[in-house]
Amino acid sequence: xxxxxxHGKTAYQIYPKSFCDSDGDGIGDIRGVxxxxxxxxxxxxxxxxxxxxxxxPLADQGYDISDYYSIDPRFGxxxxxxxxxxxxxxxxxxxxxxxxxxxCSDEHEWFRKACADPDGPYGEYFYIREWHEGEKxxxxxxxxxxxxxxxxxxxxxxxxxxxxxxxxxxxxxxxNPEVRAExxxxxxxxxxxxxxxxxxxxxxxxxxxxxxxxxxxxxxDGLCSIRRMLEKAQGVYLFLDEMARETFRPHDAxxxxxxxxxxxxxxxxxxxxxxxxxxxxxxxxKHIGADPRGWYASALPTPxxxxxxxxxxxxxxxxxxFFSNIIENHDEPRGVSHYLPAGERSxxxxxxxxxxxxxxxxxxxxYQGQEIGMENTVFDSIGDVDDISTLDxxxxxxxxxxxxxxxxxxxxxxxxxxxxxxxxWSAEANAGFTAGTPWMKVNPNxxxxxxxxxxxxxxxxxxxxxxxxxxxxxxxxxxxxxxxxTEPYLPEEKDLMAYFRRGDRTLLVAGNFRAEERTMPLPxxxxxxxxxxxxxxxxxxxxxxxxxxxxxxxxxx
Ligand code: GLC
Ligand code: MG
Numbered sequence: 001x002x003x004x005x006x007h008g009k010t011a012y013q014i015y016p017k018s019f020c021d022s023d024g025d026g027i028g029d030i031r032g033v034x035x036x037x038x039x040x041x042x043x044x045x046x047x048x049x050x051x052x053x054x055x056x057p058l059a060d061q062g063y064d065i066s067d068y069y070s071i072d073p074r075f076g077x078x079x080x081x082x083x084x085x086x087x088x089x090x091x092x093x094x095x096x097x098x099x100x101x102x103x104c105s106d107e108h109e110w111f112r113k114a115c116a117d118p119d120g121p122y123g124e125y126f127y128i129r130e131w132h133e134g135e136k137x138x139x140x141x142x143x144x145x146x147x148x149x150x151x152x153x154x155x156x157x158x159x160x161x162x163x164x165x166x167x168x169x170x171x172x173x174x175x176n177p178e179v180r181a182e183x184x185x186x187x188x189x190x191x192x193x194x195x196x197x198x199x200x201x202x203x204x205x206x207x208x209x210x211x212x213x214x215x216x217x218x219x220x221d222g223l224c225s226i227r228r229m230l231e232k233a234q235g236v237y238l239f240l241d242e243m244a245r246e247t248f249r250p251h252d253a254x255x256x257x258x259x260x261x262x263x264x265x266x267x268x269x270x271x272x273x274x275x276x277x278x279x280x281x282x283x284x285x286k287h288i289g290a291d292p293r294g295w296y297a298s299a300l301p302t303p304x305x306x307x308x309x310x311x312x313x314x315x316x317x318x319x320x321x322f323f324s325n326i327i328e329n330h331d332e333p334r335g336v337s338h339y340l341p342a343g344e345r346s347x348x349x350x351x352x353x354x355x356x357x358x359x360x361x362x363x364x365x366x367y368q369g370q371e372i373g374m375e376n377t378v379f380d381s382i383g384d385v386d387d388i389s390t391l392d393x394x395x396x397x398x399x400x401x402x403x404x405x406x407x408x409x410x411x412x413x414x415x416x417x418x419x420x421x422x423x424x425w426s427a428e429a430n431a432g433f434t435a436g437t438p439w440m441k442v443n444p445n446x447x448x449x450x451x452x453x454x455x456x457x458x459x460x461x462x463x464x465x466x467x468x469x470x471x472x473x474x475x476x477x478x479x480x481x482x483x484x485x486t487e488p489y490l491p492e493e494k495d496l497m498a499y500f501r502r503g504d505r506t507l508l509v510a511g512n513f514r515a516e517e518r519t520m521p522l523p524x525x526x527x528x529x530x531x532x533x534x535x536x537x538x539x540x541x542x543x544x545x546x547x548x549x550x551x552x553x554x555x556x557x
Pocket of ligand 2: 021022023024025026027028029074
């Protein structure tokens with residue numbers, strides 16, 4: 001396998017609105033990120049992905065871009081962005097931006113021009129169709145945030161346009177070569193600034209199954225999940241390969257795709273040696289327990305389901321390329337609240353979950369706050385919810401007959417807002433995030449969970465993550481940690497998740513996924529104890545005793 005500059009790195013996602021506010025307006029900003037660069041270096045991360053900071057009405061928190069060439073004033077200026085790229089670069093940190101190109105904002109000038117003249121050239125930038133009151137829509141697909149993918153084109157009564165997400169996010173027509181050329185020009189403009197690369201948003205959606213047509217309805221609204229169309233759409237990789245050729249490859253840029261529902265045979269085209277992306281996120285565990293009726297009917301994963309999904313993903317990418325491994329991101333609840341059995345919030349368990357994920361083959365992505373064990377937040381009422389997706393799922397729950405109280409309780413564990421509360425820097429006011437009023441309520445647990453308390457405390461979640469990152473970089477172990485194969489160990493053992501990483505050395509990674517002690521036979525002699533989330537290790541007679549939630553990385557002799 002050809003070695004790439006990013007293979008051995010640890011990546012970190014920043015949700016800028018909630019990371020650090022430098023000017024007291026309650027909104028995190030780019031200067032806030034600049035101020036925390038020394039912190040990121042101390043943690044040891046070397047790729048930093050920023051969720052969108054482009055100009056945007058923030059209908060979907062910046063995933064609705066109205067100008068790809070400017071920074072939203074709430075986040076700062078282009079000078080701030082240039083400074084961030086330069087200062088990070090000096091510290092050995094590559095900045096990666098979010099690339100939201102399946103759609104733009106309805107306030108983007110392309111869409112405004114399309115509304116002004118749907119038959120003109122900009123009409124072809126979007127999916128616009130003629131439609132008259134009382135007629136059937138071109139298809140019955142449900143948008144990701146609820147309701148039909150079709151809406152009336154602003155200013156018209158006989159035209160409709162397509163949006164896979166919110167109605168303020170009209171889909172760009174990738175079939176139009178002019179659109180693609182405009183997007184590639186913009187990507188290169190950013191890469192020429194010295195950006196490390198991009199995280200590519202919602203990219204699987206750019207290829208529509210055309211002509212539009214209905215699929216069998218899967219809810220009482222008569223609509224069907226848009227994912228049915230993704231199963232049918234062919235040829236997305238022709239677009240992606242063209243994009244890679246025109247932009248990423250000539251810059252040797254890093255690219256990580258938000259890809260889901262890919263077909264197994266397509267994996268080599270996505271993340272293989274000559275694939276269109278460097279890597280893509282593994283979302284397989286995210287879909288465990290998901291019910292087509294909605295969040296209110298969905299279940300949390302069990303440890304066994306989690307383990308099975310992760311091992312299956314490791315098998316799929318073996319010999320092909322690297323997945324990017326996560327326990328959470330800005331679209332998911334906090335991993336420690338989602339994957340650990342209900343109520344289990346001990347530091348040991350948090351470390352175990354993080355360690356099991358971090359040591360997998362692939363690129364580890366930490367999400368801001370993960371490194372201090374941030375947890376899901378508390379919603380006192382639906383008024384506390386900001387996320388459009390949660391608001392939609394709440395309505396779906398009410399429509400299914402739940403009371404308001406039940407509906408809130410049912411959607412809360414899945415809310416994207418859980419990950420979007422401000423970073424907990426300290427036990428001071430607003431968790432040290434802002435001197436003003438935070439745009440979103442701080443998680444009330446911040447006096448207990450915050451960085452200031454953990455920094456320098458050897459048994460903290462934070463110092464544990466630092467030691468994982470250091471192991472990944474260490475000259476003795478990097479080869480195995482980065483390139484070694486994954487092989488499950490005792491996969492049938494319930495609530496034990498263990499695997500080998502086999503490279504020039506052999507590591508055994510093991511986590512006891514339950515609140516009871518257990519014994520695990522050892523497949524060989526222990527050569528070295530590299531990581532232990534608890535103070536002690538008890539090994540005798542070819543076995544180790546694992547305390548509740550104990551996590552170990554051992555080198556076998
Ligand atoms: C991706 C983003 C999510 C956003 C959606 C639409 O899934 O991660 O936050 O809402 O795309 O852009
Ligand atoms: Mg601010």
